[in-house]
Amino acid sequence: MGRPRWWPWAVWVIVLVPGPLVVAALVSDFVLGTRWLGSNPVKEGELLLGQWTMKYLVAALAITPVRRIMGWNWLQKYRRTFGLAAFFYGLTHFLWYALVDIQLDGAQLADDLTKRTYIVVGFATLVVMLPLALTSTRAAIARLRHRWVTLHRLVYVVPVLGIVHWWMSVKADVGPPAFYSAVFALLLGWRWWHARRETSGHATTPPTSPSA
């Protein structure tokens, strides 16, 4: 595709913009009395950052199916962008919880990370994403070779943990996590179906015809 060279950088900027905006909205709400984040800006910002994590996770996992189905190979290089963005928002979501929400209350942090299952699961999601983010450089890919592929299969665990974390945190309205569950089921289901089709050797031929 004939896109300008700065295009990938523009995608990065667009992807990262919501983060600083949420932080700016929080500061504005408390300092200027605006209502960008509503009545409870701390909670709202925390939710937004968690939701952006899920959105970019969807984007990262959608690249391969969309590329295969539509034949858009140029999409491939944005898989890393979206994957790293998901990690960035997950990390920011955690930092927001620790610094802005519970305000470094050590006792509560220790309590939450041991007793509150949904927080433990949320933290585990971040921990699983960490090695993936750290090994996303070109050098790491070259060094790890086939082990890189194995390691990065961990990405399939991330939406499962993330959804469990989200689902467990809601009081009664499971609508949004249920919607994302369906989307992830579709994205992971496609991979499973695709992998099965390839290994069984029936890639393009109907079952009645003899396969090569």
Added chain:
Amino acid sequence: MLIRPPVPPDLRSSAITPESLYLTRREWLTAAGLTVGAIAGATALFPRRSAAQQALGKPYGLQVDDKPTPWDDVTSYNNFYEFGTGKEDPAEQARGFKARPWTVKVEGLVRKPGDYALEDFVKAGRVEDRIYRHRCVEAWSMVVPWRGIMLADVLKRAEPTPGAKYVEFTTLYDPARMPGQRVPVLRWPYTEGLRLDEAMHPLTMLATGVYGRDLPNQNGAPLRLVVPWKYGFKGIKSIVRIRLTDRQPSTAWNESAPGEYGFYSNVNPTVDHPRWSQAKERRIGEFLRRPTLMFNGYADQVASLYAGMDLRRNY
């Protein structure tokens, strides 16, 4: 049983919130706007100011020293699942709700049951303005200037029989008018309950208004329960039925998650919700969290109701 206990002296407040206080807060906002660059860092820890801060026209009776939460927050941030599960859904989805005419049924173990038009229902007692702390089970809180009557007056008029031990409240069930009821997030209609002595307590209110005005639809128009030492979900909204019973009523949230929401649901910083701590709360409008008080700060008035009870088990 039918005699209202005396109001504790520390609640009989002479502190009338002067209108000027609210007006000066607006001036503060203007000043803040002009000098914001200089004080940006320092004010980050100050409470937020609402541009639409409401001026209170009338003196208040029972009240706490805490500053009332601005009208905008009281009327746009709350749970009322009958009008959607988002915090801002009720203000949006309850806009066209018609809360008049309204009938309240009083029945069960009483000598004088009856169906009351709202206007007659509130004649049971004197309408009062009271500023109460409001603590949500989700660990946020507000300070709300309610207007309403004492539930005790309503119950006295109905004359409970000696067998009456509990009071059950029921919200209107009308999915056509309450769109949230078309989705089974909770068992509809919403019900709540109190022990009779809790219901008779002089702090327990049936609110018909907030900030000196009629209750906005999203806050439970035209009639809602206010029990300031309990978590907010005990404050059932849009009440159509009050029934006295001899056994503990089933409550909506308790049915939804029995391990998380008990019948009593008293504000208690030492008993955590299974999924989060209740030790601290975030007052809407404040950045720093504050410690949650036992019985939401009303321990002097209500702790005796639970003497000898294991509050860890009776959460």
